[in-house]
Each structure stands twice: as structure tokens, then as C-alpha cells.
Amino acid sequence: MDNNYFHIAIEGPIGVGKTSLAMILAWELNMKAFFEPADNNPYLADFYADISRMSFPTQLYFLVHRFRKQLRLQTIKRARPVVSDFYFKKDLIFASLILTGRDKELYDRIIAEMLPFVEEPNLIIFLDAPLPVLMERIRRRARHGETLITEEYEELLSATYQKFFHDFQDAPLLTIDTTFLDFVNRESDRKAILKIVKEALR
16 A cells, blocks of 8 residues: 555445544554544434434534535645545535435535546445445444434435445445444454455455
8 A cells, every 4th residue: 555645435324433433544554534523414304303403403514514624625635645435526415315406406516626636546345235224333333413314214215325335336345244243353364354454455
């Protein structure tokens, strides 16, 4: 792995382990980590309680936050490799699920102005798992606001992620099924996923 100009982005549905893996890679591979602090979105709890009413402000908050983080990591990666628990264009996944009409039209105009300034990662790691596994992980970690996530929403989100990455060509993609992996609590699983990632970086 070249020490300069390198960025790994980790993606996947809610509860799949993006932040945990980013922390592991940052430590094991000496990378600068960039996290998406979803708990800081002041609209998020209201969004899960009433998706149709709170979709636009929630999505706009995330979009601006991700764009600012993206520009920052693009600067940092020129000095040292970085890993993020988000891929900027994933914003399009959520927008396609929750925005309609004039809200979607305005969102499309805003993100179209941002995309020319966004660099693609050198590698995207797409983590996936079945719905029951995702819901159990969401329940177990009990993050503020996420307890309101319904199975219907999570299932739709997971399916949309899979569709988005099915024929993905914008950057190198590594897909990992995390159904039976617990890389937070099991050292053997942590070593296994590190081996997979290192091989993908060769």
C-alpha cells in the first residue's frame, strides 16, 4: 500500500460493523480514521419516528456533513493513508429511498454541485449480512435513535445497498459477508478480515 494518496471507504447497511472495522484498520494499518457520527444528527430520532416528514432536513444534514468530512480526508490522505466508515456517494442510496418530488429535485441539484470535488476511494469495502443479523446487532448496540428502525426500513435499505454495488464500477470493490464474523470480540475473526483486506490491497 502506497503511504500517500490512499483511501479505504467502508460501506454497508446500518448495524453491519462499518465503524468497528474502520477502527480496526486504522489501528492495524496505521491509518487516519474518519467517522460518520450519526448520533450527532439532531434530526435522526425524529426521522426514524416519522420518516416522511423529516426526510429532507435529515438527509441535507448528512449530505453537508459527509461533504465536509470528504474534503478533509482528501487533504489528509496526501500525507498519510486514511480509512472512513462511509463512502460519499452512499448519500445517493438514502436519498433515493426517502426523498420525493421537489425535495429530491433540490437534493439532486445540491449534490451535483459537490460531486466534481469528490475523489473516489482506492478501495471500497462493502460489508453485508442478512436482515435478522443486522436487526440483532442494531438491538444489541442500542444506539440513540436506532431503536426506532423498523425491519421494513432496514430490509429496504439492505436491498438498495446490494443493488447499488451489484454492477459497481466507480472504484475497486471488496465485498465481505459478515454473517458469521465478530471481528470486534473474536481475535480469529479480526485476523481473518485483516488478511482479506491486506490481500485486496496488494
